[in-house]
Amino acid sequence: MSSLQQDELIKMWESEQENLKQQVQECDTEEWQRASGFTGLQRVGGVDLSFIKGDDVKACAQLVVLSYPQLELLYADSQMVTLSAPYIAGFLAFRETPHLLDALRRLERDRPSLMPQVVFVDGNGLFHYREFGLACHLGVLADLPCVGVAKNLLHVQGVVRSAEHLSQISTLQKAGDTFPLMAASGRVLGKALRSSDKSTKPVYVSVGHRISLDTAARLTSACSRYRVPEPIRPTCSPGSTCAHTSHLRAPEGRCSCSVTKEGPAKPALMSAGRPPPVLPLAASQSAASQSAASQSAASQSAASQSAASQSAASQSAASQSAAALRYHSQRELSAGEPHVGPGMQL
Template sequence: MMSEEEKQVKSYSEASTTSSVEIQNWIEAQDLLKKKLIKEDDLEGNGDDLKYVGGVDISFLKEDSSVACGTLVVMDLQTLQVVYDDFSLVTVQVPYVPGFLAFRESSSVPMNAPVLLELLERMKKRAPLLYPQLLMVDGNGILHPRGFGLASHLGVLANLPTIGIGKNLHHVDGLTQTSVRKLLSEGKNNDSIITLKGISGSIWGVAMRSTVDSLKPLYVSIGHRVSLDTAIEIVKITCKYRVPEPIRQVKRIPQEISNGSVRKNNFIAKSDVTYNC
């Protein structure tokens, strides 16, 4: 008889063109990195000195679905103004397999989320004084079939506090999108936050209606080096609309590329610090 992990690998490979051997390697890489995951606050200055918050995303160009755009935006937490942004384009050779978003960008370096890491490393050289103390990731953290989504993966590799921001719910541990939305719609949930507690008793994150006008919830989860309570507070602080500003702003760059309106230099830095760009 097959073990549960063997069944999982088989189902993943049947759902894609990725080989079961490659998926098994991904699982082993996830398990290795997951051992380094920190689910409590480990912020610079205990969070009191939090000034720069970043947002990262990987999306695909409308005109060419084989080209991915990795984007990084950094904002001043007090003003919610963009102080830095950058992007990088890459041709994707690995098909998407549910649960393994962090591996899609490069088949040759499967243990890395190379596009996003490259942007962070580039920023260290170009604008180190604006380097983010925390990242919001357009993707899940521990709210993930294997408890280790893109936000957790990137956080461990970059050694940065991260928060997972999802717009759709991974159906894990008995949690379903329908049941969560039903709970949010009930009048007793005046705070518009539902704790995502699975049938196992594990807490995976929260579903939250980030603004009064939001019709659909966000799914917020621990990425790395941040507690769930802190993640919720930072999301609240950064939400003008349904989606936190670092994520909302990071989404505009691929749109600018598609519209042909991207500036000559693919990054900007705005601050009282002068950089030679």
């Protein structure tokens, strides 16, 4: 893309962001948001995209829905997608939103009773260069309450990781403690939140749509067993490098689509302490070797049949190895191992 084309695209996207921004509601619109203990809230969702390392067009779009307050898995959707929009800083939503919106629409079509009442987005909402991040974009288009939760501080509108900011972090003594993220204009764009007693590092919460900042921060803390709220917490099974949210796990501990931080998931089951299944390839090759040795001994005692025996042995060994390889491939395919490219990361 030429610089002229990029400039034109940025202008178009800025105009679209500005139009959509007018629809953002920074207030509580649902009864459960105003109720003590969020009474009436039953389903919380989470969305994220995991990108492939070294490939800027392939990603895995993910959606989970958990029960509240139990935070148990009700629904999971994980799809490999191709991103068509280019990456331009400040316009990430134009790359990701279409695929996350598709996941929500699939759920609404197939399992409408499981539609989330609020969606956590791994990214920012109003805490954004133009006060319209991914959580706002998705929230407005999906017309759902959305909360943006970022793990890293975006340096925007005068908010930076300064000595003063680090000093404020030290004042967060317990889960639920917050301090405002105030822009140079004096407008509060979000909150730094200590979401769990198990971590002193804050997350950065901002309004996406149809929820107030105070409610968004309280809900984030209520959905957090650890630092990152459960619907978007990036961990799979103990010791694995899976980049998915914690609830995107297929049966037997196998990662849903093998997107990992360090590379494709290996055929071995990810569950701790469970060895990988023994495939018959090595045994078949060993049997072929034994067969060849036996035939070689026979040829020494029957020189007149040596050439024919060795030829038959070679054909037999090749046939057995080919059969073993076919069996090996079928086992991998039946286990649900997708054919993925290079290493993948968030």
